Amino acid sequence: MKAALRRGGYLLAASPPVALVALFIGVPIAVTVIYTLGHLGGPNAAVSSIALHQVSAGDRLLTFGAYREVFDEPNFRADLVATVWVTAASVGIVLLLAWTIALFARLSGRRVAGILTSLAVVPLFIPVVIGSYAILQFWSYGGFMKTIAHAVGLSGFPALGFTLGGVVLAEVWVSLPFAVLMISSGLQAVPDSVFEAARDAGASTLQAAWSILLPMNLLPTIIATCFTGISILGSFTVPYLVGPTSPNLLGPLATETFQSFNQPQQAEVMSMVIFGLAIVVALPYLWATYRSNRDTATS
Amino acid sequence: MSFRTGLCATGARRPARVLAGVLAAGSLAAIAAGPAGIASGSTKAGPPAGSITVFSQGDVNVENLWQKVLIPRYEKKFPEDRINLVFTTNSAENTDVYDELAASAKAGKSSSFDLLDGAVPAEAAPAGLLTPITTSEIPAASEVDPSAFKVVDGDAIPLRGSEVLLAYNSQAVKNPPKTLNDLISWIHAHPGEFSYCNPSDGGSGAAFVEAVLSKYTPAAENLKMQLGYSPSAEKYWAKGLEVLKSLTPDVFQQQYPNSNTGVITLLASGAIEMGTVWSDQGTTALDDGELPSVIKLTEITPPLEGGPDYLGVPKNIPQAKKELAYQFINWALQPDQQVAIVRAMHGTPAIEFKYLPAKTAQLFADYSTSPELPYSANTGADMNSKWTSVVG
Numbered sequence: 281m282k283a284a285l286r287r288g289g290y291l292l293a294a295s296p297p298v299a300l301v302a303l304f305i306g307v308p309i310a311v312t313v314i315y316t317l318g319h320l321g322g323p324n325a326a327v328s329s330i331a332l333h334q335v336s337a338g339d340r341l342l343t344f345g346a347y348r349e350v351f352d353e354p355n356f357r358a359d360l361v362a363t364v365w366v367t368a369a370s371v372g373i374v375l376l377l378a379w380t381i382a383l384f385a386r387l388s389g390r391r392v393a394g395i396l397t398s399l400a401v402v403p404l405f406i407p408v409v410i411g412s413y414a415i416l417q418f419w420s421y422g423g424f425m426k427t428i429a430h431a432v433g434l435s436g437f438p439a440l441g442f443t444l445g446g447v448v449l450a451e452v453w454v455s456l457p458f459a460v461l462m463i464s465s466g467l468q469a470v471p472d473s474v475f476e477a478a479r480d481a482g483a484s485t486l487q488a489a490w491s492i493l494l495p496m497n498l499l500p501t502i503i504a505t506c507f508t509g510i511s512i513l514g515s516f517t518v519p520y521l522v523g524p525t526s527p528n529l530l531g532p533l534a535t536e537t538f539q540s541f542n543q544p545q546q547a548e549v550m551s552m553v554i555f556g557l558a559i560v561v562a563l564p565y566l567w568a569t570y571r572s573n574r575d576t577a578t579s
Numbered sequence: 580m581s582f583r584t585g586l587c588a589t590g591a592r593r594p595a596r597v598l599a600g601v602l603a604a605g606s607l608a609a610i611a612a613g614p615a616g617i618a619s620g621s622t623k624a625g626p627p628a629g630s631i632t633v634f635s636q637g638d639v640n641v642e643n644l645w646q647k648v649l650i651p652r653y654e655k656k657f658p659e660d661r662i663n664l665v666f667t668t669n670s671a672e673n674t675d676v677y678d679e680l681a682a683s684a685k686a687g688k689s690s691s692f693d694l695l696d697g698a699v700p701a702e703a704a705p706a707g708l709l710t711p712i713t714t715s716e717i718p719a720a721s722e723v724d725p726s727a728f729k730v731v732d733g734d735a736i737p738l739r740g741s742e743v744l745l746a747y748n749s750q751a752v753k754n755p756p757k758t759l760n761d762l763i764s765w766i767h768a769h770p771g772e773f774s775y776c777n778p779s780d781g782g783s784g785a786a787f788v789e790a791v792l793s794k795y796t797p798a799a800e801n802l803k804m805q806l807g808y809s810p811s812a813e814k815y816w817a818k819g820l821e822v823l824k825s826l827t828p829d830v831f832q833q834q835y836p837n838s839n840t841g842v843i844t845l846l847a848s849g850a851i852e853m854g855t856v857w858s859d860q861g862t863t864a865l866d867d868g869e870l871p872s873v874i875k876l877t878e879i880t881p882p883l884e885g886g887p888d889y890l891g892v893p894k895n896i897p898q899a900k901k902e903l904a905y906q907f908i909n910w911a912l913q914p915d916q917q918v919a920i921v922r923a924m925h926g927t928p929a930i931e932f933k934y935l936p937a938k939t940a941q942l943f944a945d946y947s948t949s950p951e952l953p954y955s956a957n958t959g960a961d962m963n964s965k966w967t968s969v970v971g
Contacts, residue, residue, distance in 0.1 A: 332960055355968050421832060422848055442834045525777055525835045526971045536967065540779035542960035 316549045317342040332542045350549045358527035360553065366444055366519075366529060367512045367561075370451040374459045374508050375501070377452070382464035383489060397464055404457035412521040415450045416441045442524045450518045455511065459504040466500030467493060499568050506565035510558045530554050628659035631903045634676050635666050635696035640863060640924060642666050645696075648923045653910060660903065665692070673698050680708050680893055690893040693900045694907060696738060700891030702956060704731035705807075709891040712736045716905045719912035722930040727887050730806060730952060735889035736908060737929035739920045742885020742950040743786035744876040746846055746861050747853040755853070758880045759790055763822065765853070766829050772852040774831040774842050777971065779963040781839035782953075786883040787855045788966055789954055792819035793881075808957040813965070820969040827970060835971060846874055855883065858946075862925035878945055885950030887929055 311323045318337030320328035328334055335345035350356050381400050385393035403411060418424045420441030429437030440446035470493055478488040494501075516531035523529065530550055538547035635645055650662050676692065676699050683690045695703065703709050711734050714720045720736055727737050745762065747755045751772075756762040766773040776784035793801050796815035803809040827833055831851045836842055842854040843861070847870050856864075856876070864870040890911075892904045910916060917928040918939050932940045954962055 332957060353968060355971075422850055439832075442832060520837065525837075526967065536779050537964070540960065541964035541967075542957065543964065 312548050313552070314342075315545060316346055316552055318345060327544050330542070331544045334543075334545045346545050346549050347552075350546050350553075355526060356530075356533065356550065359530050359533045362444055362527040363513060363530045363554075364557070366447055366451065367509055367557075370448050370455065370512050371505055371509045373448070373452050374455045375505060377456060378459035378463045378504065379501075381460055382467045383493070385464055386467040386470075386493070387485065387489075397460060400460040401457040403453050408454055408517045409521070411453055412450050412518050415446065415453060416522050419446055419449065441522065444523060444528075446522045447519050447529065450522045451512050451515065454515075454518060455508045459508055462500045462504040463497065466497040470496045499572055502564050502568040506562050509561040513557050513561065514554050628657070629899065629903055630661035630663055631693035631900060631907065632663045632665060632691060633694045633696060634692045634699065635664065636668070636673050636676075636699070637697055638668060640859070641697070642668070644920065644923050648919050649911065649916070652916065652919065653907060656910065657906070660906075662907070673702075677702060681706070684708055684893075684895045687895070689896050692893060693896050694904045695891045695893065697888065700735035700889035701731055703891055703893075704734035704889075707734075708894055709734040710894050710901060712892075716902075717909045717912070719909045719930070722912065722934045724931050726952075727929075730886075730955075731889060731891075735891040736912075737887030738890045738908075738911060739917075739924055739929055740885060740887045740927035741857055741859045741924075742878075742927065742946065743783050743855050743883040744858050744861060745853065745879050745883075746842075746856045746870075746874055746876050748846070748849070748873055749875045750873045751852045755875070755877055756879060759794060762879055763791070763826070766826055769852065770829040771831050773826075773829065774836060774845050774851045774854045776839055776842050776855075777835040777837050778959075778966050780837040781841075782884075783839045783842060783855045783857050783860075784835065785959065785962070786885070786951075786953075788823060788962060790881065790883050790951065791823050792816045792962065793951065795819045795822075802952075804954055804958040805952040807955055810961070813958075813961055816962070816965060820965060823966065823970045843870060846870060858885070859924050859926040866925065882950040884953045885927070886953055888926075 314322075315324045315327070318335055318340075319342075320334060320336050333349075335343060335349060337343040378400075381396055385397045416423075419439060420426070421439040423439065423441060426437055426439050429435075438445065440449055474496070475488055475492055478492050479485070483491065514531055515529065516535060519529040520532045520535070523532065530553065534547045534550040534554070537543050537550060541547075633645070635641060645664050645666060650664060653662060654660060676695070680690050680692070680695075680699070680703055695709075700709060709731075712720055712728070717736065723737055728735075745755065749755075756765045775787040778785035778788045792815075795818040796804075796812065800809070800812040800815055804812050831845060836845065839857060839860055842851075842856055843864050845851045846854055846856075847864075858876065861870065861874075861876050865872065865874065865876075890908055892901055892908075896904075911920075912930055914930070914935055917930055917935060920926070921928050921935075921939060921942070927943060927946060928935055928939075932943050932946075953959070
């Protein structure tokens with residue numbers, strides 16, 4: 281009885297945030313989904329009264345016409361491919377850098393390692409717009425890097441401004457602090473004794489890192505991966521400022537479709553695609569939290 | 580509905596959305612209703628006295644025009660009158676104001692705004708939300724080029740104008756192109772030296788795109804797309820889009836800057852020798868030293884798009900407020916004010932050049948009296964979409 285009451289209490293305490301999420305996130309998503317499936321009336325009446333080139337379900341239950349139209353557009357497909365590879369490349373580089381920095385800090389424990397970790401977190405305090413613009417100027421055709429390279433005779437040095445390579449660079453800049461914080465704090469939490477025991481048993485530092493530190497730091501790594509991936513998938517500012525006219529990421533294309541082409545239905549289809557990709561990226565995170573919750577519950 | 584704010588230095592031809600604005604509209608309306616609510620209509624004969632609430636949207640230069648030129652001069656001339664300005668640099672708020680206008684009209688209530696400036700009037704006019712402009716109420720309307728009233732069904736009136744010009748580096752280019760055809764050949768002959776911005780992001784790019792598309796479109800069909808929405812006429816764009824696509828390898832870095840300012844920056848740094856810019860923005864940049872003096876502005880034949888920035892009086896406001904708004908408009912169209920506006924904005928006047936003092940009129944000797952009309956909002960949206968799909 282007492283336990284049931286307590287459970288009821290938990291439920292009650294959790295319900296206001298749940299209701300808030302359902303109301304302000306759940307309802308708009310539901311409205312968006314039915315709009316993309318061709319329901320132009322009801323809550324979508326206002327937007328559909330002014331939109332161009334909408335696909336209506338008419339009397340049918342739903343239509344995938346708007347999805348078909350969007351996927352038939354070569355421009356969209358090129359941007360979809362760009363979004364996937366830019367996200368994958370950025371996440372890969374972020375993980376590599378974050379692990380290197382965190383490992384160095386964990387193993388050396390020297391002052392320089394601390395400074396490196398602090399430096400890696402600096403982008404957190406610089407607004408994304410400013411950072412992106414700075415990167416664009418720095419790496420543009422007449423920018424700092426190209427000028428220096430030209431001065432030392434490297435005329436073929438790439439100008440990353442307005443390229444997807446530049447977008448990857450800027451996404452790494454923006455995402456690095458969170459990954460470094462997540463992974464380095466996870467590494468710090470691994471007790472010295474475990475690591476040293478492995479060393480005493482004859483493992484090299486790298487072996488010990490691979491077989492002790494990596495598995496014990498898996499959850500923070502997965503969290504860093506998923507969150508970085510999701511934020512890059514839906515990013516707008518970085519690709520809008522740094523990226524090329526086309527192909528670019530889906531964020532700028534969806535915004536342009538919504539604002540400049542006056543095609544909100546097609547824009548919402550694109551956001552559903554981003555949403556779908558984000559769910560795929562979030563799966564390892566859900567799996568990992570489920571595992572860790574189960575472990576906590578059973579231990 | 581979608582907005583094209585192409586006629587000020589912001590110049591982003593960027594249709595705004597209705598839905599996003601609904602929540603914010605309430606707060607804006609509340610700000611506007613505050614000071615305006617106190618004023619009562621005039622009952623005595625003679626010129627009306629009281630206050631009007633003006634909404635305007637644009638870049639800082641537009642705000643300065645109101646705060647430093649129009650309002651002080653007007654309140655000096657009419658000491659009894661007050662202008663409450665609600666100004667924003669955020670073009671998305673045009674949507675909020677449009678919503679307020681449409682919602683108050685639908686509910687049979689008075690709008691919070693008595694006079695609208697910026698992108699809203701051109702959209703509100705075809706929707707029947709504005710009071711028709713007549714010369715009996717605004718005598719100075721007769722000095723405005725009559726063609727300026729066509730796009731807005733005679734329901735809004737120009738305050739000032741601007742057009743898109745060709746900017747070029749006079750040190751590098753001795754004989755700038757005089758026609759659109761010359762310009763296209765010049766771009767091919769000088770790879771990497773020309774740029775125009777993405778038409779979705781700036782009116783100066785949209786003007787160039789429209790000019791090339793119009794070149795291959797029958798005039799009657801083109802006019803249909805300028806005055807309204809005629810999807811069937813868009814089939815004539817195919818040839819123009821191919822020409823634009825063929826230019827991509829020869830534009831700077833095969834990329835399109837994402838703002839009007841982007842082109843100015845490239846001109847200023849010497850990265851390009853030629854580009855399309857708004858007349859007011861280009862002249863201001865030259866005056867501020869943002870652009871070096873070797874950059875010159877010129878018009879080509881046929882002229883690129885341009886046109887007026889409109890003022891509109893909402894239909895659903897008390898008669899006394901309307902009279903005050905008319906009084907303001909009539910005053911603003913007097914040559915003295917027009918000269919002040921031209922000076923402050925580096926734009927073109929609303930009234931025909933012949934009504935200006937000779938010295939000011941001379942400034943516009945090179946300007947066309949009839950720049951190309953911009954495409955209507957929905958035509959512009961389709962143009963942006965097709966451009967992105969084929970060219971971008």
